[in-house]
Amino acid sequence: MHQYDQLVRFIFRELDVRGEVVQVGVSLDQMLQNHDYPFPVKQLLAELVAATSLLTATLKFEGQIAVNLQGNGPIRFISVNGNHLQEFRGVARLQQEIKGDSFRELVGDQGHLLVTITPQQGERYQGIIPLEGDSLTSTLESYFQQSEQLPTRLYLHTDIGAEHSRAAGMLIQVLPVDPQKARVDFEHVTTLSDTLTRDEMLDLPIEESLYRLFHQEVVELYPAQPIRFVCGCSREKCESAIISLGAQVIDEHIADGSLEISCEYCNTNYQFDAAALENLKIKL
Numbered sequence: 001m002h003q004y005d006q007l008v009r010f011i012f013r014e015l016d017v018r019g020e021v022v023q024v025g026v027s028l029d030q031m032l033q034n035h036d037y038p039f040p041v042k043q044l045l046a047e048l049v050a051a052t053s054l055l056t057a058t059l060k061f062e063g064q065i066a067v068n069l070q071g072n073g074p075i076r077f078i079s080v081n082g083n084h085l086q087e088f089r090g091v092a093r094l095q096q097e098i099k100g101d102s103f104r105e106l107v108g109d110q111g112h113l114l115v116t117i118t119p120q121q122g123e124r125y126q127g128i129i130p131l132e133g134d135s136l137t138s139t140l141e142s143y144f145q146q147s148e149q150l151p152t153r154l155y156l157h158t159d160i161g162a163e164h165s166r167a168a169g170m171l172i173q174v175l176p177v178d179p180q181k182a183r184v185d186f187e188h189v190t191t192l193s194d195t196l197t198r199d200e201m202l203d204l205p206i207e208e209s210l211y212r213l214f215h216q217e218v219v220e221l222y223p224a225q226p227i228r229f230v231c232g233c234s235r236e237k238c239e240s241a242i243i244s245l246g247a248q249v250i251d252e253h254i255a256d257g258s259l260e261i262s263c264e265y266c267n268t269n270y271q272f273d274a275a276a277l278e279n280l281k282i283k284l
């Protein structure tokens with residue numbers, strides 16, 4: 001077993017192209033374990049986790065990215081949030097029964113991809129594009145084409161099991177230096193990276209995949225960044241949310257006898273009985 005749940009960025013010394021590889025395993029299980037998603041939904045969510053990690057790693061600042069798919073298919077929306085620390089969480093909501101497992105059968109014939117980038121400092125950026133082709137990959141490549149105008153190739157693979165799941169992805173992107181040279185370099189690098197199989201991308205340690213593909217080039221690897229599932233919920237955050245409801249609304253819940261808040265990311269239930277709610281009212 002090699003180290004999973006990490007992302008590695010790399011550059012070529014002589015080519016105007018950069019890349020990233022990601023593999024998620026345990027963190028993916030943690031995200032999926034408290035939900036009862038149908039298999040194809042797990043698959044798409046796993047792809048989205050790998051993709052969001054790759055997307056987040058393209059940020060040149062501290063902040064977070066939310067990648068959201070919405071459509072008229074069985075999946076009403078599916079979204080993953082990631083930040084520059086490579087912490088992520090994700091959720092899917094269904095509106096109809098799942099009848100097929102292709103991207104379009106899940107998301108619908110009409111829909112869009114919404115990418116929201118929120119820097120810790122500075123303006124929030126939102127990019128919205130219609131779904132493209134029959135995969136998350138083609139839709140995201142189209143997003144890169146429109147938002148960054150940089151040729152980008154994306155590979156996403158998943159292995160969803162009853163006990164454990166895995167996802168892996170690779171991103172190859174042109175460096176905006178010399179467009180003509182970059183186009184030739186991009187062609188060269190993607191021709192090589194096209195040869196990496198699904199199994200290799202999932203099974204081989206990242207360094208080994210990169211060596212297999214690019215051993216004739218000088219590749220510089222950045223230190224691996226660990227990836228973690230962090231949903232961010234806590235009893236304290238629920239308490240603040242309840243306090244912000246105000247006395248009148250809290251009184252209504254006290255009259256009901258209790259209030260239950262559940263985290264949509266990890267499904268933890270937080271229970272507040274009348275006495276606990278009375279205690280929170282004091283903090284108003």
Ligand SMILES: [Zn+2]
Nearest residue numbers: 231233263266
């Ligand atoms: Zn949670």
